[in-house]
């Protein structure tokens with residue numbers, strides 16, 4: 001029997017089904033500051049319809065449904081490079097150094113597979129994007145090969161501590177095993193408007209990271225999914241770290257910029273790109289995971305060709321920046337109003353990205369607090385406030401740090417909802433003695 005969303009089986013209503021998305025967004029009474037995703041009103045449903053009509057009206061329509069070239073559709077990469085040169089303000093973006101991916105998550109997983117060996121040591125920011133650490137565990141990498149480097153909530157990874165850690169690692173193991181095509185060290189970073197703290201690594205620190213990467217033969221995987229989401233129009237963000245590497249020359253090969261359309265277009269597109277020096281792009285081309293199946297998400301990348309070509313994506317991104325900026329302002333204003341003068345509370349003020357990091361007095365345990373809030377969603381004083389957040393410990397490399405911190409995502413809701421959510425959060429905090 002033919003089955004379509006417009007003729008649902010009796011009793012099944014897919015549009016309001018629980019778990020229709022990754023997040024339980026079907027509960028209208030809950031304000032969840034967990035959701036690191038664009039809100040529904042920001043998703044480009046009309047653009048995707050336009051894109052599909054334009055792409056499939058072309059005489060070469062069937063190519064979009066064929067296996068794609070290994071590094072991705074040439075026309076898409078041409079248009080993407082043009083878009084990025086404009087958005088980054090950097091003439092050096094070259095389509096030959098872009099590789100199409102199915103988003104930053106799967107690209108990271110593949111990069112670990114391609115470029116590491118059983119002795120590779122992984123250096124991670126602490127706190128870090130929790131799913132990156134989990135992906136390393138999924139690769140069965142033991143904690144003895146993961147080194148946590150303390151991170152500043154404003155300026156990102158502590159470069160001085162990174163340097164000391166590398167010196168002691170190389171003193172312990174002066175000649176790390178040289179397995180062709182792999183790296184002895186991988187440094188995973190979210191250098192711009194990070195998840196979770198919103199920190200951005202300043203330019204001089206980026207230069208120092210590159211120097212260390214050259215010295216110790218490190219592959220720096222930059223999770224750059226927030227690089228284009230900068231809201232402080234008075235000051236541009238630092239250049240992405242890959243731009244400090246020798247992109248075109250033979251000496252380059254230490255930095256990868258791992259990017260995504262999830263935050264600037266639609267997470268459901270499952271589309272992203274890697275920008276990397278020639279040596280790295282050549283190695284990706286040779287990997288079986290790239291060759292078998294060709295370019296990931298060839299169809300979606302083809303849909304984006306007309307949107308990039310006609311500058312719809314530029315217009316959309318400009319719109320998103322305005323909207324996200326208003327949401328960030330709404331969150332910071334509400335936090336200042338309700339918690340600004342509370343002793344022991346530190347509200348970090350990112351200039352972009354998706355997240356605000358809040359530190360609470362040392363005796364507040366946000367893991368326990370979240371548990372109480374979530375359990376109390378049915379009953380109880382704290383739980384009467386239908387608001388959730390991500391506990392700081394989720395991002396801690398030891399699983400036990402940042403217990404007095406929480407991460408609030410501001411991209412999902414309209415400003416009024418954000419203001420209401422923060423009001424509820426302040427009530428939750430009052431109930432456990434913060435600011436009383």
Ligand SMILES: Cc1ncc(COP(=O)(O)O)c(C=O)c1O
Nearest residue numbers: 036103104105129195223260262
């Ligand atoms: C730092 C970071 N990397 C990667 C992702 C996911 O990217 P993608 O949807 O492209 O897999 C997210 C989403 O929350 C993120 O915050």
